[in-house]
Amino acid sequence: MFRSSFFATGLFVLLTGTSFLFVDKMVLTHKVAVEEEPEPVREPEFRGFLGMTSLNEEQQEVLNPPDWAAFSLMSMGAVTMLYAAALPKKRS
CATH class of the missing domain: 1.20.5 (Single alpha-helices involved in coiled-coils or other helix-helix interfaces)
Structure with a gap:
C-alpha cells in the first residue's frame, strides 16, 4: 500500500x-471577479517564491x-x- x-x-x-x-506560462480560464478597490502593491519577488501567479488584461490568472x-x-x-x-x- x-x-x-x-x-x-x-x-x-x-x-x-x-x-x-x-x-513558459499557463493561463487559467476562470475569470476573477473585478473588485472595486485596487490591488495592494506586492513586495518584490524573492528568488521566484512570490508572484508565481498574476492577472492578465482579461482578469484571468496566469501561472508563471x-x-x-x-x-x-x-x-x-x-x-x-x-x-x-x-x-x-x-x-x-
Whole structure:
C-alpha cells in the first residue's frame, strides 16, 4: 500500500515537473471577479517564491513558474520513486 502510493505520488510530481519544462506560462480560464478597490502593491519577488501567479488584461490568472521549478519537481519525484522501490516488501 505504501509502496504504490509513494510511487504514484512521485510519478505525479515527476510528470508535473516535466510539463514545466515545455510550458513558459499557463493561463487559467476562470475569470476573477473585478473588485472595486485596487490591488495592494506586492513586495518584490524573492528568488521566484512570490508572484508565481498574476492577472492578465482579461482578469484571468496566469501561472508563471520559475525556471528552477521544473528541475526541482523532477528530482523530488525521481527520489520519491526510488524510495518507493527501496521500501521493504510486506511480509504476511
